[in-house]
Amino acid sequence: MRVTMFIGVAGAALALAACGDNPGKGAAGSDAVLLIDGSSTVYPISEALGEEFQKTSGTRVTVGLSGTGGGFKKLCRGEVDIAGASRPIKSEEAKACAEAGIEFIELPVALDALAVVISPQNAFADCMTVGELKTLWEPGAQGKVSNWNQIRPGFPSRAVKLFGAGTDSGTFDYFTKAINGEEGASRGDYTATEDDNVTINGVSGDPDALGYLGLAYLTENAGKVKAVKIRQADGSCVGPSAETARNASYQPLSRPLFYYVSKTSADQRPHVAAFVKFAFDATHAEPLVSEVGYVPLPAQAYPLAVAKFDARKTGSFFDGGSKVGVTAEDLVADAAQK
Structure with missing residues (x-):
């Protein structure tokens, strides 16, 4: 499993991310770089998906772990392409993004049992x-x-x-x-x-x-x-287990995990859109999410999440905070109606 790799990789990721002011650019401003930061819980998922995406895309993927709140701050400052989050965005965080002119697309990426x-x-x-x-x-x-x-x-x-x-x-x-x-x-x-x-x-x-x-x-x-x-x-x-998280029998500590994708990055940086399509392709996501110890989304949720991304439907399904008892079916419904 890849979880034990995160200390060294994250340090390198943060150092690389600091090399340039523009998300999606390398130190020289030429190579495509995908910047992800945020939750340490979501980190192993991003590390696994990013590693596989790098192999075929020619895009460098850097992953940091400044915490969910830290990732939202970076997203709202336009410093990253994607924020990983182990809870929904709060009202004050969404307000900070809006004031900075940053729109985001909220996508459930996996399920977890805390x-x-x-x-x-x-x-x-x-x-x-x-x-x-x-x-x-x-x-x-x-x-x-x-x-x-x-x-x-x-x-x-x-x-x-x-x-x-x-x-x-x-x-x-x-x-x-x-x-x-x-x-x-x-x-x-x-x-x-x-x-x-x-x-x-x-x-x-x-x-x-x-x-x-x-x-x-x-x-x-x-x-x-x-x-x-x-x-x-x-x-x-x-x-807590993959099975009890998937069937929501482990309450109240089963929860969804999220990606918040910058709409600007999605619109202006083709490699960001390519990563989202890769990350929400069940043939990649299911084995990689399982490998790092989390629970993949229901199969029907992946194409719905891609459709939501393609439509650039922004904002949050949640009312400014966590909701206890959210199931996989709720996440599918969110993707369908957004």
């Missing part, structure tokens, strides 16, 4: 409720909820160490919305990072640690960490 992870040495937190996770992560827990037995009486009286996404991350926004009921509402006394490998390393060696991250990093690090199952409304305990 995983709550613990060490394999943890034998007691196999299944937790949303309420228990809220007890642990809500803003009021800071400085008050510090031991496992404060979450559930049967848990040991030992200090819990927390890891999670940084505040500029779409994963942070989605997790806080799904668990605490409000985007951005979270305790602050945890190890916050845009690098999911920090969470993997921190959780794997500590039986009393807990964190959250995207499915690809769980899949890539099988054996180092294990997923906590989430108790559903019917009483069943369901874990």
Whole structure:
């Protein structure tokens, strides 16, 4: 799998992206360069698709990971062609793009199951409720909820160490919305990072640690960490997987992932349009998205996404923020009606 490559590649990507002021141009202003930035969760998808696209297109693809919020800032400044996002664009971000004269095309690129992870040495937190996770992560827990037995009486009286996404991350926004009921509402006394490998390393060696991250990093690090199952409304305990993300049985932490394509780039840079056609061709997308540990869209969604792109239908389907419980069918409907 390709996830482990991202630290070095991203550094090179960011350095290359800084070589010129115009998206789509190399350092000399002649070679076609596709600039993608944003979510660390979406990063492995972009890295895999970009690597394959480079082989046949003659276009250099650079991929950065400044976080979902950072990617939107770059998109709205006209610095990148595509922003990868693990949540929908917020109202204030869309407003910033509009004020800068930047229109965007919102395309679902994959499905994800956001995983709550613990060490394999943890034998007691196999299944937790949303309420228990809220007890642990809500803003009021800071400085008050510090031991496992404060979450559930049967848990040991030992200090819990927390890891999670940084505040500029779409994963942070989605997790806080799904668990605490409000985007951005979270305790602050945890190890916050845009690098999911920090969470993997921190959780794997500590039986009393807990964190959250995207499915690809769980899949890539099988054996180092294990997923906590989430108790559903019917009483069943369901874990994150490609199957449970696709059938939406893993709630409330199943979510879509996105590409936001600059309309200017789409109109003026043929290699950007060529990449979108490549990325939304199921023969390329399905194996590559699966390879890096995420869930491909339903087959019927790919041509609908291409049609939406070809029509240059801009704006967001969402009302300025994340929606919990969005299914693959919802994404297909979005592509169809936009």
